[in-house]
Amino acid sequence: MNDSLFGKIENPFNKFGGYWQGIASGEQGLIGFLNLIIKTAILAAGIFAVFNIIIAGYLFMTGGGDPKNISKAWMKITWTIVGLFFVVASVALAALFGWLVFGDPKIILSPTIYGPGRLD
Numbered sequence: 001m002n003d004s005l006f007g008k009i010e011n012p013f014n015k016f017g018g019y020w021q022g023i024a025s026g027e028q029g030l031i032g033f034l035n036l037i038i039k040t041a042i043l044a045a046g047i048f049a050v051f052n053i054i055i056a057g058y059l060f061m062t063g064g065g066d067p068k069n070i071s072k073a074w075m076k077i078t079w080t081i082v083g084l085f086f087v088v089a090s091v092a093l094a095a096l097f098g099w100l101v102f103g104d105p106k107i108i109l110s111p112t113i114y115g116p117g118r119l120d
Contacts, residue, residue: 035110042087045083045087046084046087049080049081049083053076055076056076056077059072059073060073091109
């Protein structure tokens with residue numbers, strides 16, 4: 001951009017490359033942004049699951065044989081695994097549905113939307 005009252009203003013997303021650069025330059029638009037959000041949510045779910053299992057292990061160690069604490073730790077592990085199953089199953093079902101209906105498993109996971117002036 002041109003110099004203004006506040007100095008030279010640059011888009012901060014151009015520094016990161018990859019998805020961010022495509023979004024900043026307008027190449028991927030809303031679909032690219034939503035894909036990035038979904039992938040980030042899946043990554044966050046995985047990180048959350050790791051921390052949950054670590055906390056459950058800590059509950060086991062500090063439980064001192066108390067059935068209430070051990071039961072709490074087992075419930076935490078069980079629900080963490082159930083949550084991970086749903087995250088993995090949703091991605092797998094989206095790929096399976098895309099493959100069965102459209103013949104391409106990536107069509108739902110990474111869609112391409114054609115707009116005016118783009119016919120490739």
